Amino acid sequence: MSRTIRTLDPTTGEPTATYEGWDADRVETAVARAHTASRTWALVPVAERAARAADLARSLREHKDHLASLAVAEMGKPVREAEGEVEKSAVTAEYYARQGPAILADERVEVDGAKAWVAYEPVGLVLAVMPWNFPVWQVMRFAVPSLVAGNGVLLKHASNVTGSALALQDLFVEAGFPEHLVTALVLADTDVPDTTARLIEDDRVAAVTLTGSNRAGAAVGAAAGRAAKKSVLELGGSDAFVVLDDADVEAAAAAAVKARFTNSGQSCVCAKRFVVAAPVADAFTAAFVAGVEALRLGDPRERHTQIGPLARDDLRAAIQRQVEDSLAAGARLLTGGKPVPGDGFFYRPTVLADTGPGMPAFDEETFGPLAALTVARDDDHAVRLADASSYGLGLSIWTADPDRGVALARRITSGAAFVNAVVASDPRLPFGGTKRSGYGRELAAAGIREFTNTRTYWVTA
Structure with a gap:
């Protein structure tokens, strides 16, 4: 051997x-x-x-x-x-x-x-x-x-x-x-x-x-x-990024692009599931998709590149399977959704709307440039959607009222909760997960x- x-x-x-x-x-x-x-x-x-x-x-x-x-x-x-x-x-x-x-x-x-x-x-x-x-x-x-x-x-x-x-x-x-x-x-x-x-x-x-x-x-x-x-x-994780109805939508959308697509989406603490309150869902989605489509994909050796290749071709195939199966289950493709032709293991930054429990993009850890959007009717619904995961690593909540964000975070299981900030590890704070x-x-x-x-x-x- x-x-x-x-x-x-x-x-x-x-x-x-x-x-x-x-x-x-x-x-x-x-x-x-x-x-x-x-x-x-x-x-x-x-x-x-x-x-x-x-x-x-x-x-x-x-x-x-x-x-x-x-x-x-x-x-x-x-x-x-x-x-x-x-x-x-x-x-x-x-x-x-x-x-x-x-x-x-x-x-x-x-x-x-x-x-x-x-x-x-x-x-x-x-x-x-x-x-x-x-x-x-x-x-x-x-x-x-x-x-x-x-x-x-x-x-x-x-x-x-x-x-x-x-x-x-x-x-x-x-x-x-x-x-x-x-x-x-x-x-x-x-x-x-x-x-x-x-x-x-x-x-x-x-x-x-x-x-x-x-x-x-x-x-x-x-x-x-x-x-x-x-x-x-x-x-690993399938972190929720929750946008409440009083959030600064433009700031939340810009942070969401960074939160999902750092390291070309290959991070345990990348936000993966975006739970957005219905009153701001259309505005957030438009700003988020525009930000995703503006990302510069290319040779990772070039200093302007923001999205490089996936680390292995089997990882790219896994993302493609998650996209296709989620679309078959009722999700809607807003941008991306395909490998990049040519050399290397590149995949287009992808956003799916109308996702939810029962879809691979929502249920599984997506380790690549794939974001899953879902709309919450109210705060209680947002809590249920955010917590509807077997994972529990990080959580990000966006709101004009930090106390409201903290109160909501206490109802969702995770190893870390960030309010009006992107989840990140810091040597001064403990890092780790719960559940799976x-x-x-x-x-x-x-x-x-x-x-x-x-x-x-x-x-x-």
């Missing part, structure tokens, strides 16, 4: 690089080295660990052009967005360099007759199964807090961004982290399920985190449960403590 990994340029469909996937012996060597490195790293004072995060921020900025060019070549991200992804990663590294020691500091608890405190201590080696859509940021938002917490990282990145994975591994070493502390596992796709299951069972692996599909999350979560190990799962979007949190204090042993100390004289 071949273990060869071939990456393709989504802009042209042409091969870009070839890697040889590791066999079981090489994986074992890597795990042994990573385990040893993580045990040593756990003994390093937290202030020193945090200082390395500050050095990592500098290294990220120094290598911004190279990392961005890899993202463009491997998964088709528009270059300006790729550069922004690297900068966001650097900002996150700086956040943990500043805040990590305080978040991890012992917490004194007042008890009678004893000295007591809570400590946040490293758990050990953490396996991370990461996706391709944000090849730098997805890794950094987990790895930086985990390393500052004193853990080691085994990174199983998506095979189509193998070059990015290896570049990040080298970057950590350049920033002063010990060799093997962050190890990128180079695995052929056919070897991933069995190898991942074995690693989760391995006593040297303390915990696992995954960002990916529900299917992959179910397998990883089940394996972690059998091994009684901590897991964090981020499994997963469990656990990344970023902020919650993210750095996810992979620590919250340990109680009680000392009597």
Whole structure:
């Protein structure tokens, strides 16, 4: 069985690089080295660990052009967005360099007759199964807090961004982290399920985190449960973008275009379902469609490009199937709806109206440039439509009355709720989902403590 990994340029469909996937012996060597490195790293004072995060921020900025060019070549991200992804990663590294020691500091608890405190201590080696859509940021938002917490990282990145994975591994070493502390596992796709299951069972692996599909999350979560190990799962989303009858329609429509079509629509926290109050539905739809049709689709290496190709041709086929099946179920096509002829994996930015429960564009996670519009009769109907999803990652509500927006958000299940703002991740705030979007949190204090042993100390004289 071949273990060869071939990456393709989504802009042209042409091969870009070839890697040889590791066999079981090489994986074992890597795990042994990573385990040893993580045990040593756990003994390093937290202030020193945090200082390395500050050095990592500098290294990220120094290598911004190279990392961005890899993202463009491997998964088709528009270059300006790729550069922004690297900068966001650097900002996150700086956040943990500043805040990590305080978040991890012992917490004194007042008890009678004893000295007591809570400590946040490293758990050990953490396996991370990461996706391709944000090849730098997805890794950094987990790895930086985990390393500052004193853990080691085994990174199983998506095979189509193998070059990015290896570049990040080298970057950590350049920033002063010990060799093997962050190890990128180079695995052929056919070897991933069995190898991942074995690693989760391995006593040297303390915990696992995954960002990916529900299917992959179910397998990883089940394996972690059998091994009684901590897991964090981020499994995508179908975020609702709710526009109430008192909203600034032009502002909401402009934000909606950005919210749906960033990263060419290939984001867990992209708004996907647009629930619009009936009194403003026509005005919002006209402004939204005009904004979508003005998006510049093209070569992601060009700085004016806003929509690049999808990362793989099978992803483009999946979007086409969702469009066709939704139209057959009664949706109405307002713009787009077809692949772009020629080289590469391009798909026209698409808007469907008259969608609702029972249609793929509304029920499923749409991972590409496809927006689903539906009209709400009133606030109660908007709540039902927004909550009519098996996912629960983000939520955005637009209204002239922020208190009304917050009150509405409290009736809808999600991991985050934004009022008059586009859903986004920020290192200062926890990030994660509910329902089929997963469990656990990344970023902020919650993210750095996810992979620590919250340990109680009680000392009597």
